[in-house]
């Protein structure tokens with residue numbers, strides 16, 4: 057198996073954490089979305105793209121993590137029970153949405169100031185992050201893990217989203233407004249799997 061996509065992509069990083077948590081060996085290629093390797097495998101030219109051992113390409117981090125959880129039984133990071141599965145996937149969507157908004161802001165910040173989109177764009181993305189974190193803060197409460205009593209894809213998604221904000225929007229200062237998430241981030245990012253970067 058080979059994972060295409062630089063670890064600075066938060067979506068690729070999410071897959072790398074999943075690989076590490078599952079103990080799956082995989083080759084990595086620091087390929088950009090427009091590289092020939094990615095465009096040949098993924099019609100959407102996006103990373104992460106996973107090339108499976110049979111040559112099949114999988115894309116979108118959500119599909120890739122589902123695949124990885126399925127090919128190795130333990131530890132199970134996406135619950136099998138329907139309601140729990142949906143709940144964990146909801147956390148995943150929340151994490152991905154916060155990453156989308158953070159990535160959108162950081163991309164815009166790289167544009168020349170004169171051609172940048174206006175304050176409405178920034179306010180819209182910031183609102184997604186603020187409201188997303190507010191739901192995470194409320195749902196996490198004083199639990200040890202995002203869902204249930206053990207580590208799951210919900211934690212990978214939430215942890216990666218919080219790391220993504222720190223990297224992409226470093227001056228956001230979210231920790232004061234979301235103290236439970238701040239404590240959680242401190243704890244969860246100490247897991248070995250989050251040190252794969």
Ligand SMILES: N[C@@H](CCC(=O)N[C@@H](CS)C(=O)NCC(=O)O)C(=O)O
Nearest residue numbers: 065067089101102103104116117118
């Ligand atoms: N929903 C996708 C998002 C992937 C994504 O947008 N990746 C960015 C890199 S961080 C990309 O490939 N951008 C190139 C493009 O959108 O053309 C996932 O979870 O994998």
